[in-house]
Amino acid sequence: MAQITKPSIPKGTRDFSPLQMARRNYIFDTIKSVFRLYGFQQIETPALENLSTLMGKYGEEGDKLLFKILNSGDWKAALDGEALQTQTIGALTGKVSEKGLRYDLTVPFARFVTQYRNDISFPFKRYQIQPVWRADRPQKGRYREFYQCDVDVVGTDSLVSELELIQIVEEVYRRLGIRVCLKLNNRKILAGIAEYIGCPERIVDITVAIDKMDKIGLDKVNEELLSKGLSQEAVEALQPILALSGTNADKLATLRTVLAGSETGVKGIEETETIFGLCEAAGVNLNIELDLTLARGLNYYTGAIFEVKALDVQMGSITGGGRYDNLTGIFGMPGVSGVGISFGADRIYDVLTELDLYPQDVLQSTQLLFATFGTDELRYALTWAKQLRAEGLNVEVFPEATKMKKQMGYADSKAIPFVAIVGGDEMAEQVVMLKNMTSGEQRKVTLSQLLEIMKG
Amino acid sequence: MAQITKPSIPKGTRDFSPLQMARRNYIFDTIKSVFRLYGFQQIETPALENLSTLMGKYGEEGDKLLFKILNSGDWKAALDGEALQTQTIGALTGKVSEKGLRYDLTVPFARFVTQYRNDISFPFKRYQIQPVWRADRPQKGRYREFYQCDVDVVGTDSLVSELELIQIVEEVYRRLGIRVCLKLNNRKILAGIAEYIGCPERIVDITVAIDKMDKIGLDKVNEELLSKGLSQEAVEALQPILALSGTNADKLATLRTVLAGSETGVKGIEETETIFGLCEAAGVNLNIELDLTLARGLNYYTGAIFEVKALDVQMGSITGGGRYDNLTGIFGMPGVSGVGISFGADRIYDVLTELDLYPQDVLQSTQLLFATFGTDELRYALTWAKQLRAEGLNVEVFPEATKMKKQMGYADSKAIPFVAIVGGDEMAEQVVMLKNMTSGEQRKVTLSQLLEIMKG
Numbered sequence: 001m002a003q004i005t006k007p008s009i010p011k012g013t014r015d016f017s018p019l020q021m022a023r024r025n026y027i028f029d030t031i032k033s034v035f036r037l038y039g040f041q042q043i044e045t046p047a048l049e050n051l052s053t054l055m056g057k058y059g060e061e062g063d064k065l066l067f068k069i070l071n072s073g074d075w076k077a078a079l080d081g082e083a084l085q086t087q088t089i090g091a092l093t094g095k096v097s098e099k100g101l102r103y104d105l106t107v108p109f110a111r112f113v114t115q116y117r118n119d120i121s122f123p124f125k126r127y128q129i130q131p132v133w134r135a136d137r138p139q140k141g142r143y144r145e146f147y148q149c150d151v152d153v154v155g156t157d158s159l160v161s162e163l164e165l166i167q168i169v170e171e172v173y174r175r176l177g178i179r180v181c182l183k184l185n186n187r188k189i190l191a192g193i194a195e196y197i198g199c200p201e202r203i204v205d206i207t208v209a210i211d212k213m214d215k216i217g218l219d220k221v222n223e224e225l226l227s228k229g230l231s232q233e234a235v236e237a238l239q240p241i242l243a244l245s246g247t248n249a250d251k252l253a254t255l256r257t258v259l260a261g262s263e264t265g266v267k268g269i270e271e272t273e274t275i276f277g278l279c280e281a282a283g284v285n286l287n288i289e290l291d292l293t294l295a296r297g298l299n300y301y302t303g304a305i306f307e308v309k310a311l312d313v314q315m316g317s318i319t320g321g322g323r324y325d326n327l328t329g330i331f332g333m334p335g336v337s338g339v340g341i342s343f344g345a346d347r348i349y350d351v352l353t354e355l356d357l358y359p360q361d362v363l364q365s366t367q368l369l370f371a372t373f374g375t376d377e378l379r380y381a382l383t384w385a386k387q388l389r390a391e392g393l394n395v396e397v398f399p400e401a402t403k404m405k406k407q408m409g410y411a412d413s414k415a416i417p418f419v420a421i422v423g424g425d426e427m428a429e430q431v432v433m434l435k436n437m438t439s440g441e442q443r444k445v446t447l448s449q450l451l452e453i454m455k456g
Numbered sequence: 457m458a459q460i461t462k463p464s465i466p467k468g469t470r471d472f473s474p475l476q477m478a479r480r481n482y483i484f485d486t487i488k489s490v491f492r493l494y495g496f497q498q499i500e501t502p503a504l505e506n507l508s509t510l511m512g513k514y515g516e517e518g519d520k521l522l523f524k525i526l527n528s529g530d531w532k533a534a535l536d537g538e539a540l541q542t543q544t545i546g547a548l549t550g551k552v553s554e555k556g557l558r559y560d561l562t563v564p565f566a567r568f569v570t571q572y573r574n575d576i577s578f579p580f581k582r583y584q585i586q587p588v589w590r591a592d593r594p595q596k597g598r599y600r601e602f603y604q605c606d607v608d609v610v611g612t613d614s615l616v617s618e619l620e621l622i623q624i625v626e627e628v629y630r631r632l633g634i635r636v637c638l639k640l641n642n643r644k645i646l647a648g649i650a651e652y653i654g655c656p657e658r659i660v661d662i663t664v665a666i667d668k669m670d671k672i673g674l675d676k677v678n679e680e681l682l683s684k685g686l687s688q689e690a691v692e693a694l695q696p697i698l699a700l701s702g703t704n705a706d707k708l709a710t711l712r713t714v715l716a717g718s719e720t721g722v723k724g725i726e727e728t729e730t731i732f733g734l735c736e737a738a739g740v741n742l743n744i745e746l747d748l749t750l751a752r753g754l755n756y757y758t759g760a761i762f763e764v765k766a767l768d769v770q771m772g773s774i775t776g777g778g779r780y781d782n783l784t785g786i787f788g789m790p791g792v793s794g795v796g797i798s799f800g801a802d803r804i805y806d807v808l809t810e811l812d813l814y815p816q817d818v819l820q821s822t823q824l825l826f827a828t829f830g831t832d833e834l835r836y837a838l839t840w841a842k843q844l845r846a847e848g849l850n851v852e853v854f855p856e857a858t859k860m861k862k863q864m865g866y867a868d869s870k871a872i873p874f875v876a877i878v879g880g881d882e883m884a885e886q887v888v889m890l891k892n893m894t895s896g897e898q899r900k901v902t903l904s905q906l907l908e909i910m911k912g
Contacts (some may be wrong), residue, residue: 007509007567007568007570007571007787008506008509008571009502009567009571010504010505010555013501013502013503013504015499015500015572016495016499016500016501016573017499017572017575018498021497021498021499021500022497022498025498036608036821036850037844037845037848037849037850037851038850038851038852039821039822039850039852039870040821041477041870042474042477042478042481043471043474044471044472045465045471045472045663046465046466046471046601047503047587047601048466048469048523048600048601049466050465050466052463052467053463053464055473064528066527067504067525067526068525068526069523069526069557070523070524070525070526070549071525072520072521072591073545074545076540076545077547079540080537080540081538081540081541084535084537084540085537089529089530090532090534091534093526093531094675097526099466101525102501110462112463112464112471114463115463115464115465115471116471116473119473121865121866121869121870123855123866125852126474129647131503133503133504135528144504146502153855158855158856158857160723160834160838160853160855160856161693161855163702164855165840166844171845194604199856222551240648252735257715278835278838279713281835281838281839282835282838282841282842304691315602319579319611326670331462331463334463353834360608365492365495365496366495369495378616379737381735382616382619382734382737383737383738383739384622385738386738386739389494392493394494394495395493395494395495396494396581397494397616399579399609399612399614399617399620400616409577410577410579413577414497416523
């Protein structure tokens with residue numbers, strides 16, 4: 001007899017229960033409906049990609065974190081004892097594996113755009129909600145299998161696309177009831193600052209320093225910059241930037257003065273001003289803050305950079321993204337600019353749970369359960385159920401005419417708000433005994449009364 | 457410079473374009489809403505399962521068709537030259553791989569039920585719609601990555617669950633507009649027939665023979681049965697079964713007589729009669745045919761067996777399933793009976809495409825595009841778009857004030873039915889020039905007129 005396996009799932013993966021799925025569906029359905037409001041269309045790509053598509057796209061560390069599929073059939077034929085001794089693990093892996101699991105949605109999207117370039121009409125507004133896999137060390141909030149939810153416009157430089165993504169952020173979080181702040185930066189402004197102080201390669205050190213102003217103060221920040229090898233002149237030149245404060249307009253005005261000599265910097269300021277102007281024209285009513293410390297994905301983004309934080313919960317960013325200039329270059333299709341953001345479903349889930357913001361009707365699946373005490377009663381309930389379902393109501397008939405306690409327990413466990421009890425008396429009177437599971441109150445109702453109550 | 461990869465995807469996998477996704481979403485959304493009408497709840501399980509969960513569950517051939525994940529890190533450390541020479545590919549695979557991709561939704565569901573048995577309230581009505589992976593040879597209509605869509609009730613023997621699945625089939629195909637026939641059989645009837653003719657192990661030969669009656673006739677069928685080693689007596693005893701015809705009631709009446717001596721057979725007949733009776737009580741209005749040739753998954757099913765065929769298209773079954781007695785035994789949890797069916801999304805897709813049954817509004821994403829000719833016009837369009845979206849309309853503003861032809865071409869390519877053109881005149885008059893892209897007709901309309909037309 002085969003040994004019995006104690007059931008478990010791999011570390012870093014998850015099962016989703018009905019309650020968790022109801023919550024996740026609420027999040028994804030809300031996001032999708034907003035995407036569609038702006039004309040974005042869904043695509044899906046396969047979980048399996050050729051390793052030639054994935055390798056080298058996420059850096060050396062990323063290559064290691066790709067889940068690789070062992071070739072089917074006799075994979076060992078590609079190996080021999082000598083190869084095992086002499087070749088690197090990377091080289092050997094290439095011999096026994098040619099496919100891997102999707103690591104993010106960006107590279108598959110770039111492949112998709114390149115592969116179907118002749119069928120796509122640009123600007124291409126797409127969204128994609130699918131799981132990705134990373135052979136990372138699992139830890140709290142970091143999974144090996146998790147969903148990404150990306151929305152991008154590619155094939156236009158227009159800043160109207162940045163506006164649309166901001167509008168989408170506003171509407172998604174308005175619908176979800178989460179108060180947020182959107183932080184906005186621009187890679188060209190950061191490049192301009194670095195250029196202006198004469199250290200074009202020190203962007204990261206500078207943004208880190210700006211970020212620490214609140215915590216350690218100006219003197220310590222300056223010390224740190226010097227200790228990192230910036231010249232006295234560079235640090236002095238940086239003072240007006242470090243002292244930036246006030247409204248977004250104030251900050252932009254200061255930057256205009258300081259960065260007047262940097263063509264790139266001025267371009268970044270103009271882009272940012274245009275985005276703010278478009279937001280005003282389109283009636284965006286979102287808390288947007290120009291934040292020069294925002295440097296996510298710095299090597300990838302070329303213009304606007306976004307990050308969204310929840311105001312009422314301590315949590316990392318729940319949405320982020322930016323403008324990039326060369327999505328598909330890696331696949332030999334140059335000049336495809338785009339802008340995109342990614343919604344962090346797991347974090348949004350945690351925010352909604354912590355703030356208890358899920359609407360009640362989202363989590364409730366069945367609206368009414370019929371409980372019966374015999375075969376005839378069961379058939380009677382089936383005819384009622386049919387008519388309720390025809391009105392769009394989610395209704396169950398408990399499949400066994402068993403003990404009351406078991407049927408009520410089932411209703412409780414599924415949080416079903418109403419139970420219609422059917423016994424001989426009810427059948428004779430052509431009614432059911434309707435029990436409100438919250439109040440405990442119960443009364444006899446006819447089918448038309450029941451319909452009225454259930455349709456509220 | 458890195459070599460440029462010509463983009464492609466692995467054999468047997470697919471990308472889904474916006475049109476394909478709209479169609480697939482229509483199918484899945486329709487099915488899901490019917491599942492919910494009956495109180496079924498969604499779960500998801502990870503794509504990655506431990507190989508210990510998957511291996512040995514699909515037979516020897518199935519083990520080979522599992523996609524296996526190469527262990528992370530230095531997987532070669534588990535191998536040496538000698539092992540490569542002496543060990544089987546199966547044993548070696550076990551050394552370098554401990555996870556695999558989900559092969560179906562049944563085994564993960566069985567694992568789920570066992571793992572969370574204390575949290576689940578039975579009967580557990582769940583549905584699951586996720587991709588599965590099989591390292592099969594790809595061919596027309598057979599993919600290495602494809603979605604399954606399963607719905608099951610576990611934890612009750614009640615035939616009301618069979619009824620509910622039949623009702624779900626009826627309602628799903630009514631909503632999709634596909635005319636279908638549901639074929640019904642019962643494993644216990646087949647077992648009873650085999651028992652009655654004294655050849656309990658010949659169920660498959662017998663069903664194959666019954667299946668050929670239409671094509672080759674009684675004489676040839678009898679010849680074939682004899683040539684397969686059935687005795688003259690057995691073949692003679694089988695004659696009333698082979699001659700079965702008429703209504704379902706006629707067939708059941710004959711079976712009652714013929715199988716009177718088989719306890720199992722009688723049980724199967726009674727179950728089938730109960731199911732027909734429940735269908736009548738619940739007002740099921742579906743073409744259901746008792747079909748003794750139906751033998752899918754014979755080793756797995758223990759009671760009712762279902763298969764659904766589209767009437768207006770030549771195609772294999774588009775839905776199928778049955779009753780099983782021991783879902784979770786493989787994981788050490790005995791006695792969990794259930795019944796389930798699986799909707800074949802790819803085939804349903806093909807049927808709807810062939811019969812052109814997709815509703816127009818399902819495939820159309822954007823309802824209105826604003827085309828503009830300058831920055832001011834673009835901002836004007838943005839304010840209009842905001843108000844249309846607030847009414848739930850899917851609206852795009854072309855992000856560049858570029859050539860008319862390009863903007864109209866974009867509307868055409870996305871099959872957007874209306875374009876609102878904004879030039880200086882329109883702005884001055886506080887209108888837009890609304891073009892109906894089907895009729896070509898265009899006229900100036902105010903915002904309130906536009907809203908009225910679009911909400912039409």
